[in-house]
């Protein structure tokens with residue numbers, strides 16, 4: 001039986017460090033790091049993610065604001081908004097909450113952000129710095145995954161690491177970061193053959209697929225460190241029962257909210273893994289903590305602090 005690797009204690013430490021440094025920014029410069037999130041449209045999941053980010057800003061003493069724009073906002077209007085924020089001194093971080101409504105090309109919208117304020121780390125310039133292993137703003141979720149691996153006391157150098165998922169926000173930057181840390185990375189995706197065999201070679205297995213409960217024990221090497229990035233809203237009671245057994249709390253959640261959260265990894269993998277992050281409660285808290293840290297870093301970069 002492995003150890004559950006909870007995200008909250010790791011995230012709390014980072015949040016405390018950020019809070020102290022934010023106070024120092026206030027003392028030194030008379031201002032604090034600022035983050036603006038942009039929501040185009042009214043995707044409920046995006047709204048709730050942005051509310052969490054805004055709350056985190058408030059609790060750590062950062063300036064935080066969400067700009068709500070209608071789904072039918074014109075392309076040029078959105079571009080002008082982002083340009084205003086690029087020029088606004090009190091804003092150090094700009095994040096455009098994805099997915100965007102139909103009609104917007106995410107890569108184009110992200111490219112309008114000044115890379116110095118790209119706290120999501122997905123501007124082409126930021127990704128170029130990452131590939132060159134040069135300092136720069138890095139994507140928050142992969143940064144959080146690295147912190148979780150570190151917190152387990154597991155070194156990355158020389159390890160076989162399998163990342164399942166190749167999105168721009170998680171899988172690809174994460175694979176590059178692990179390469180920079182001298183891990184030997186295999187990136188898997190929906191066209192990968194013999195996924196279970198490939199995954200079961202990993203000392204460190206990271207699932208970022210968006211497929212609830214896809215990863216069972218047959219994907220996992222005995223004693224491996226397993227990070228579950230997946231965060232999926234599941235409403236099918238039978239699926240939930242299959243994953244979590246009889247769990248009255250989850251049944252009630254489905255009744256009240258219409259869904260419960262589940263990761264990509266089956267909880268019973270804990271019996272075979274050395275460590276497993278829960279989902280929810282693993283990577284999620286780290287993603288927000290790293291966003292706060294990135295906003296602080298962007299402030300420090302802009303103020304040569």
Ligand code: NAP
Nearest residue numbers: 141165166167170189190208209210229230231283284287
């Ligand atoms: P995404 O853009 O949909 O990418 C999913 C990736 O998984 C794709 O590369 C896809 O392969 C691969 N995949 C899907 N089905 C597969 C299969 N059967 N076998 C092998 N690979 C498969 O998703 P994402 O944005 O990276 O997010 C992934 C998950 O992480 C989601 O559950 C999301 O909610 C969660 N997430 C959590 C956080 C957090 O803070 N906790 C942050 C970001 C994302 P192809 O490229 O071939 O299609």
